[in-house]
Amino acid sequence: MELEIAFECPQCRKRFAQNLxxxxxxxxxxxxxxxxxxxxxxxxxxxxxxxxxxxxRQPH
Incomplete structure (x- = not known):
């Protein structure tokens, strides 16, 4: 199983997914x-x- 997390570029502020x-x-x-x-x-x-x-901790 692969878990992806969002990464935000500090320069352009675009968000993209990266494998944990x-x-x-x-x-x-x-x-x-x-x-x-x-x-x-x-x-x-x-x-x-x-x-x-x-x-x-949040209910899902």
């Missing part, structure tokens, strides 16, 4: 819309963790 398995601190990504290179940091992962915990 591809995320790791230090991972470099190119925005498919503008080509901006981004580096996933541990701070970004902490933010993702908080968002995921919040999502899991």
């Amino acid at each position: 398995i591809d995320y790791a601190p230090g991972t470099r990504r190119l925005c498919p819309a503008c080509g901006m290179e981004t580096i996933l940091t541990s701070d970004c992962l902490q933010s993702f963790r908080a968002d995921l915990e919040s999502f899991c």
Whole structure:
């Protein structure tokens, strides 16, 4: 099973899906819309963790 999460480009603000398995601190990504290179940091992962915990607490 693959889990995709939304990633927002810090430059153009376009959102696109990425496989969670591809995320790791230090991972470099190119925005498919503008080509901006981004580096996933541990701070970004902490933010993702908080968002995921919040999502899991919501009734679905």
